[in-house]
Amino acid sequence: MDKINLTLLTDFYELTMANGYLENGLGDKIAYFDMFFRKVPDNGGFAIMTGVEQLIQYFKNLSFDERDIEYLRSKGVFSEKFLEYLQNFEFRCDVWAIPEGTPIFPNEPVVTVRGPVIEAQFVETMILLTINHQSLIATKANRIVRAAQGRAVMEFGSRRAHGYDGAIYGARAAYIGGCVGTACTIAEREFNIPAIGTMAHSWVQLFPSELDAFRAYARVYPDNCVLLVDTYNVLKSGIPNAIKVFNEEIVPKGFRPQGIRIDSGDITYLSREARKALDEAGFEDCKVVASNSLDEYIIRDILLQGAEVDQFGVGERLITSKSEPVFGGVYKLVAIEENGRIVPRIKLSENVAKITNPGFKQVWRFFDKDTGKAMADVLTMHDEIIDESKPYELFDPEHTWKRKTVRNFKAKRLLKKIFDKGSCVYKCPELSEVKHYCQQQIETLWDAVVRFENPHKYFVDLSEPLWEMKQELLQQHSAK
């Protein structure tokens, strides 16, 4: 596939606004934008921050080539001054982001951009696109992995992904979220995510009989033989033929059969019968793999019913996050600079939950020093310091009489600087580290936050100074 420059993967209004800012002499006006989201998909208790590495690549590659400029000129709406500005475009923003793999919660900034308003505004579409997509899939994958209760989950969804990147970055996000591997081969070449797969029904159909097909496969892959047993009839033909071939082709060569896969029918019943037959044949170590339109709800259900499945292959419902395919991250102006002073901005709404948190902020996570558990996140002014040696009073920003003083805590800043005046100052960890970190961080959450149904709402509070500044802005607006 051809290489294309993605700088113009942006909503057209970013460009009309940019041109408008320049024409109004506001090109160098410094602005602050936050990306945040308002609701965890599937009514879950938390989401997983994912996509920062790709976002960094985007910022690094941001530039307008001749073709872009020619195209924009042809629109007839942009000034030559603006086109010249774009030709010389260099990304000069400061950017902060919460590292990949971190559990994130509604209404806290997960990316903050500070810089000339043209630039800080322009990057909106790609920030949202990148973080929304990968965080959606990582969050969904983690739900599915948790439902599997320690059994391996493999990502099998490329064929139903929304485009090529949907498959590739979806596989990446699923791996961060806890999948052990993917069917998407290129994701191993690009990201070292273990690529897995054995045979489709067509393999079985191509041979004169299922037995022939199994034999042919076992001869080529005696050391890694997983047979798909549902092309004709799982119990009457698939399993007996598999056992026959294991005994004929695998065991005599000193190997053990790796597994059988069931891709249709009643997984609970078929997996139990398959387990029984395999055990009776002396293949207690042979794994039962299940696939076919699975998700966290079905996996939980069939395990509750006693399905004997060791590994799950999960496709379309993971790669599209079928039950909720939208991660609604938004990107809002939160401050501007005037004469070097930061002036907060607020977006009002009749819906109180949609009023933004103004100002240039930091996100702190409070951990209990004894249990290691996360207690709350607190948004503060960016330069506020939280003194761990003193008790800290948390309060609900809506119902301020709900207060709680915490002691013996560790407070960690979540937003890390990733770009300084346009230069990358952050080294992305290896993907395997991100995956490990993600698992570790989820373990700091209380079970009540992690559960599927009606999870406990994790506290995302405001510091006293931030809360007061917000109230002041609200009063100013209401006075107008």
Next chain:
Amino acid sequence: MDKINLTLLTDFYELTMANGYLENGLGDKIAYFDMFFRKVPDNGGFAIMTGVEQLIQYFKNLSFDERDIEYLRSKGVFSEKFLEYLQNFEFRCDVWAIPEGTPIFPNEPVVTVRGPVIEAQFVETMILLTINHQSLIATKANRIVRAAQGRAVMEFGSRRAHGYDGAIYGARAAYIGGCVGTACTIAEREFNIPAIGTMAHSWVQLFPSELDAFRAYARVYPDNCVLLVDTYNVLKSGIPNAIKVFNEEIVPKGFRPQGIRIDSGDITYLSREARKALDEAGFEDCKVVASNSLDEYIIRDILLQGAEVDQFGVGERLITSKSEPVFGGVYKLVAIEENGRIVPRIKLSENVAKITNPGFKQVWRFFDKDTGKAMADVLTMHDEIIDESKPYELFDPEHTWKRKTVRNFKAKRLLKKIFDKGSCVYKCPELSEVKHYCQQQIETLWDAVVRFENPHKYFVDLSEPLWEMKQELLQQHSAK
């Protein structure tokens, strides 16, 4: 962003099978595969075939580079013979596809591939990925466009797309499905899809007041001024300020205001009030644009309630096909060649609806010569001829006593050859032609097939010879 070689965007099992075929001496075995789907998303009456142009690009670019081979060698499961085969890989298949923009129905082949089984199998993942994604979005977009009853629908979803290609090819598919334009700028540079957009809330917030913000915009774009009126309060501030600025900055310069956009709140109520205010101010020609989590259901509903909206901007629910984000196309072996003879293959299933239609086939669409309306599709053996000069008896393949003789019809072959022994033999029409053709073809469908709720099931029948061959195969299998 660098575009990478996508040859390895394939399920890993395509590779294990390919290696296995080669090792079993079946590398040059000729096989036939069909892509088809079983269910129209959202319980609609038809889907729209989309993605053929990208599929053609994929076939043209198919080759394994050094990095691919090195990676595959590192897996330790492939023979050197196989790796050498891949190094010299040249796509030699024949491919047929239904042209983009054509309404398609469950259980009919929309792509057929004939060639050496290794190759014909290998391309499965990308065929499904490409056609599933774009057909999903085109089908959804068309539902939304139909709900808008002639009002313009613009695609605004990039920020919620599943990855970069999800946004770009999603915009392309939405355009084919009937959208008039997109916010996704790069889609205009790449595909000439009109890119549209004006301002975000942040534009309004950046200025000291809404009035200042509107004035600043109107001065730069007097000839194309659409103002976003819901940053503070649509009726109390947004509309009055817009009208003021139209009168001050637009009209005196000899232009007319283009529109106002409402992106939150009760669209029905606000649009009616906005319309009234604009009309009273003498701006009857100023359009009311609505956005904010719209889809075909909401659009139908607010129009039924009398909303006065002229244009819709539709984002996340279109670009993800939120109500049903999976287009379940599958790719099945339907025949092999033995000594030059085509031997059909069938995939059985306990679920009768999942039994495949075997053999190398053609799809014919019957049009009534008087009305021009599509009457039925008939799957035939590939070389069957339908004689339009004679009456033709259609029959239901499940309930064969349901029969109907048609006369005075035109029968058109839908599957067109796009590759001949690996060479492209098809010239893709311009995108604007595809869009036009799509609209035209949908008009050949009876209203009963097109409606949203409980559409009439369009006939997809089998010819007598195909039906008999299928019965024979079923009997053979049941006898085993």
